[in-house]
Amino acid sequence: MPSLDPVILFFILGVVAGLSRSDLRLPAPIHDFLSMVLLLAIGLKGGVALSQQPLGEVVPQVIAVGLMGGLMPLLAFPVLYRLGHLPRADAASVAAHYGSVSVGTYAVAAAFLAHHDVTFEDHMPVFVAVLEIPAIVVGILLARGLEKGTRWGRMAQEVFLGRGLVLLIGGLLIGLGAGPEGVAPIKPLFFDLFKGVLALFLLDMGLIAAGHLGDLRRHGVFLLGFGLVMPLVGATIGATLGSALGLSVGGVALLSTMAASASYIAVPAAFRMIVPEANPALSLGASLGVTFPFNILLGVPLYYQLALQVHAFMEAL
């Protein structure tokens, strides 16, 4: 068995400290700083990759991945609404969280693959940016329908100008504009420190996740189950699509992880403003309290195995 990546150990430290009521706490400005560096770094990496690649090859993949992000909430919504008896707004909100993507989970998976010397397509970060949006739009449609009252302009602003997406896409465009030599002088901060910053970020996310375990207790076993099963469903969809798009094993594992992960930045922020009657404790309880720890601790290696299987299966065809 491969040893645990130390960044995971930082997450566990955070969870344990949080659950045992240590007074350990990262100040909010440091949380913002760490996630800002992560988002920019991931964007920059993707942008540099795009700068060296014929865009024509990436566009069809982008469309396919975007469609996946839009369809996943449609799959999750009926389960949450009919089976889970969640109020419509909550069902739509949770569904949108799972159609979107967790940047932290992506970073852990990328680190896992690097740790095991598995290569992957350099432009994978583009898919992180692409996956953020469609699920939000579909989620809002599910909550609101096509009723007249919806202020789509306002919505577009909330979605596209949220800080997460601005940093991710801003990083992408800077990486695209600057290219590999251009970003070389900022490499020490954004690339060399990446895993250290990720470690501190995961320590903080561990503390935050520990706080959300309580939410979950209040909202019962259905959400717990959903938070464990939905990632597996997502992972399978992601792995299948990745394989169909001809990605490498590493790429399949990453797309699988993205599909399995649930947003805790862009989607809750957008829903808080646009569908405010959706209870954020519910969606964050599932996304941060269950799915994030599950993916970080067990999911990522599992999805890598899944990628190996799917790849072997496709080769055998």
Added chain:
Amino acid sequence: MPSLDPVILFFILGVVAGLSRSDLRLPAPIHDFLSMVLLLAIGLKGGVALSQQPLGEVVPQVIAVGLMGGLMPLLAFPVLYRLGHLPRADAASVAAHYGSVSVGTYAVAAAFLAHHDVTFEDHMPVFVAVLEIPAIVVGILLARGLEKGTRWGRMAQEVFLGRGLVLLIGGLLIGLGAGPEGVAPIKPLFFDLFKGVLALFLLDMGLIAAGHLGDLRRHGVFLLGFGLVMPLVGATIGATLGSALGLSVGGVALLSTMAASASYIAVPAAFRMIVPEANPALSLGASLGVTFPFNILLGVPLYYQLALQVHAFMEAL
């Protein structure tokens, strides 16, 4: 055409995010942290340079540069007071801002030269520290005259103990004391990360500059014009002086940039305390809303061309 340095792209990202009302924002403690690292790093670099150089050579340059800083407000003041009809305190304040220097602009110019493999004298940061002060003193004299009421002791404290100057001069002295081997173990933070830190700082300055564009609209076209023309005048003075002092092309370009730049840290802080009737929205509107973006985006390459011309002209003499 040389590609844009990526740190400039971070500034543009900040301006665009600010103008489009994204909720992107760097927490104030992070702003302080980033500018602290920049100021210390610039000071350290200059101090290490001084530690390897006969001080006798630098002193005459320091005096000449200090004089330039004191004379520039005398040039700018009548324009602002007579032509621009600004109140006396405001004219003196804006004049002092332009006689002083912007550390961020200096850092961008130094990065630009490094990006284009242009060398420059290692002790240029000394001039940054030197330029901070004379313009403040002259500016206060312009605002107050030599009236008895002025509390010069209090003023000296505000000027010399402002955090910007303390970090810059503190860094200089540490670099001077420790020398190149001494600072080697802190190189990874202060030197290797420098451009990454500068990138994040410029992202923040872009957000802040976007907020000051509104100020400008309120204070009219005269300040806009002044904010665009004064840097060109300053650049010419700086380039001429640099050349006369026998600096290399890179050194001339840097001194030209310093002269062209306008303070937004030391001078506004000092004027806020000592000449409080001067409106900071006015001077910061010009300095941060016009001159800083102009210098960062267009000025720096221009002043490099100017340095090449002036140098060629002097050689031809």
Added chain:
Amino acid sequence: MPSLDPVILFFILGVVAGLSRSDLRLPAPIHDFLSMVLLLAIGLKGGVALSQQPLGEVVPQVIAVGLMGGLMPLLAFPVLYRLGHLPRADAASVAAHYGSVSVGTYAVAAAFLAHHDVTFEDHMPVFVAVLEIPAIVVGILLARGLEKGTRWGRMAQEVFLGRGLVLLIGGLLIGLGAGPEGVAPIKPLFFDLFKGVLALFLLDMGLIAAGHLGDLRRHGVFLLGFGLVMPLVGATIGATLGSALGLSVGGVALLSTMAASASYIAVPAAFRMIVPEANPALSLGASLGVTFPFNILLGVPLYYQLALQVHAFMEAL
């Protein structure tokens, strides 16, 4: 005479800026961030060392060092209580501060040794963690006796779950679990930046120490004397024990420094909650206002000389 390590110059800059009432200040979130990185880094280093060493060798040393930490307050208490006429709670509190350890002082001593190419045992950070606790327990016993009222469970929580110890021991366990290759990807942040982070931390500690010099003036000359003499006593005890445990010269110097240093994180936090009638201005005035600067500026090189002497003496036996 060897030149001053630049991190010391940062401390002096902080003290000077603080005493001269500069407005220089590090925001509290940055203080937290810097000390968090230091604590984790020291823990990680120790953990990696433990991962490569038969634990059996370390255990006896750990026990001996822990005993030293528990005995030192018993030595200091009567001096403070009888000779200094401090109230019982204050005498116990100050005694506990000096039985425990200052992480910042340890880091400076380790940097000093590295600067002078003196090697030391890799597992020294383990002793930092070990030394934090026994002095607190003994100190509380000294303040409270074995009276029934003491809530030992609550006390254990305050002591073991304090953020300092959680980060130090968390780092140890992560380093132990991940081993040298495991921590390699987080090396750039935690190890390469270490001295730069320490420099900024010491700048802040200089500002804080300057603020505590006033406390001292209020509490008189006895505490000043205690803050200067106790480290020397501690250093001698530490050097003797280190030598008896068969540590290298560098290891002896480090254990001597630890014994000479006084806590300003774990102990004051624990006493604030458990023995609140002890006046923190008193213990922090001695620990931060006297002993910390003394150790940083003069103590560390002195304790290294002491280690050389003691080592030579033991060899001669």
Added chain:
Amino acid sequence: MTTHSFHRRRLVTIITEATLEGAILADIDALGPSGYTVTEARGKGSRGIQSGSWGLASNLRIEIVCDETLAPKIAATVHQKYASNYGMVIYVSDVEVLRADRY
């Protein structure tokens, strides 16, 4: 020192979720007070703990000094628009100010 007389005004204090900042400040502004003050906060209420550890878990504390007519208007408008869906506490109190013309 000249004598200063104090004038009675009202202080509206609103504690709510930080995500609401842009929207709620625009709404308050539109009602025409001379200004407002914002501080970062955390807390606990009917919607659970807001630990302040990140944006979504943070509160704001907004203060508006205004006259007797505007205060209930601000309180009621904000309450009606946001209180059912967002963590929110609003209270109003009496204060005295020096410059009657400013609020």
Added chain:
Amino acid sequence: MTTHSFHRRRLVTIITEATLEGAILADIDALGPSGYTVTEARGKGSRGIQSGSWGLASNLRIEIVCDETLAPKIAATVHQKYASNYGMVIYVSDVEVLRADRY
């Protein structure tokens, strides 16, 4: 806009050392108010300057909106338990709230 009537309540404000956070919030909670709000603070008092530069030198400002019965209870309990050993200022004032049922 519908008419809203205001209801008289009390606001307890406590300024104390940041190290006390966990303990004091638990004690306040135990007395049963509907919630509390915390902001970071610094200051000066009989125990000297709290500069806010690090945890031990920082203060908290805690606010509790509650009814006339609970307010003196919170103030007295906290005062009795902590005021002799910790930097502490407590004051109580009148406020008006919109929803009578919540506090």
Added chain:
Amino acid sequence: MTTHSFHRRRLVTIITEATLEGAILADIDALGPSGYTVTEARGKGSRGIQSGSWGLASNLRIEIVCDETLAPKIAATVHQKYASNYGMVIYVSDVEVLRADRY
């Protein structure tokens, strides 16, 4: 729990520019209150937006609990010295404290 009686005092609240911190706190101190509390703030007023994104664009919120005589003195002194050149809001309100001897 023993009965505690409350004593009427005044609370002066000053919102102003962060750059003023050193000067204004010294002036307040010189007037002799038993202490003060400072929190970081941002806001909007007649001088535009103080976004809080850096020192020059930040506000402070200063609170002083004091007696009926000192309150107008602090308010008037600060107002007279700073209000014409600096962003500034001052308001005074009634509070009740437990320990009459402390303020």
